[in-house]
Amino acid sequence: MPSPAAASDAASPDESPQVQQRVLVVEDLPDNRESLKTLLKLALKLEVDTAEDGAKALALLAERPYSLVITDLQMPRMDGMKLIQKIQDDGIPSTVIVTTGHGSVPDAVEAMRMGVYDFLLKTDEPQRLIRMAQRALKERRLQDEVAALREQLHGGHTFLNVLSKSPKMHDVFELISQIADTTATVMIIGETGTGKEQVARAIHDSSAETRSGPFVPVNCAAFNENLLESELFGHEKGSFTGADKKRVGRFEQAHGGTLFLDEIGDVPMSMQVKLLRVLQERRFERVGGGEPIEIDVRVVAATHRNMDDLIREGKFREDLYFRLNVVRIDLPPLRDRPEDVEVLVNHFIRKFARPGRAVPTVDPEALEALKKAPWPGNIRQLENAVERACVTCKDGVIRVHNLPRDIAGRVEAKNPFQVDLSRPLPDQLAEITAAFEERYLRKALRKTRGHVGKCATITGLSRRSITDKIAQYKIEKSDFKKD
């Protein structure tokens, strides 16, 4: 039997703080049982329980989950083979390793056929057991993770903090769970505000490999070429004017975790070559530094741009695109998942509810308006609208007039002359005029694709007046340029 001292330098296989793994040793001889327990405890730094036969083991397995069961085959009462059979039949989510004497090798081989992970001889080196246990625990953890993800996937509208009832998004969840135990590079494509960063975080959290490491986001569009290089790769002291200190770049910061390259379509060509090299070689040098730095990072990139167009126009390297696009996730815009509006509204209401006050509700007309709005800014725009409504609603009910004008205006426009005798006539007239003016202006902007001069000609107003009204109604001119 192995001696405890032999394994003192082995590392724990479970670096994830979220999954607490436990081991069960099943062995009838007290000395062997205790020395195995001490060995495993020391080497794996995990909780280890023991049982003297199969029946006691089953009782323990019914009480708490064990990631790994290490069992002898020959024992009184219930032997190892019967225990294995029961674990298989009852679908107990434990991985089994068999320890056996020379005489029982055929039984151990039979146990392998029944689905046990592996077997080893009692005369084997202790290190062999430790290595086997480490491998088995790692694989178990991945299997448990995937099972937990699948449960989330089919059990509701939330998947690692991403809310959705939409079948299109459920396909995305399925894809994330499929790639959870890989480190494949992922490319997320979606309009602004569709939740690209949120999904990138879900990918990071879904994987036991990355989750215990950092999630490092970089907005590539926020830097010019030189700054982006030093942002990503860091620099050595004195490598350029102003580099008065050594700087650790984002790639290095993300070691062991995920680097999220947002707005990848905006990376200048010369930087694209450098990125490609890092993705291929998994190492790089700091700016002004000679020593190559090895990194173990999952890269998730995102863009709202049409990558095919960028490649066609010669603005993005195809080879880099292929590297990034190993797994591609297309996020649908909010207007293509109307079933999500209510779920998200309720989520944001809870998020923005004022402490100490009741969580607001939404009146049916306001909810209808929220569901019908086109949401060019997608979930972020919806989030802002709900935040504003939570602040302005007075009696704990969000009504149409608490919504931004462009959304409220759509409802009022449906029946602009509805008379409300509880409010003074001038107030209602002013609202109707404003709603009509806003609709007129939006239509003119749509026709002219946001061109203020042309819009002035159509409306008969001055350019200045158009600009003032655009500000007054909080209209985003850029929304019309894209149409």
Ligand SMILES: Nc1ncnc2c1ncn2[C@@H]1O[C@H](COP(=O)(O)OP(=O)(O)OP(=O)(O)O)[C@@H](O)[C@H]1O
């Ligand atoms: N499915 C979702 N469930 C809950 N919140 C979400 C969801 N999707 C997005 N959000 C929230 O909406 C906001 C915008 O999301 P995010 O920043 O991930 O979008 P984005 O596509 O990366 O935006 P941009 O293109 O502007 O970078 C964030 O506050 C995020 O938390």
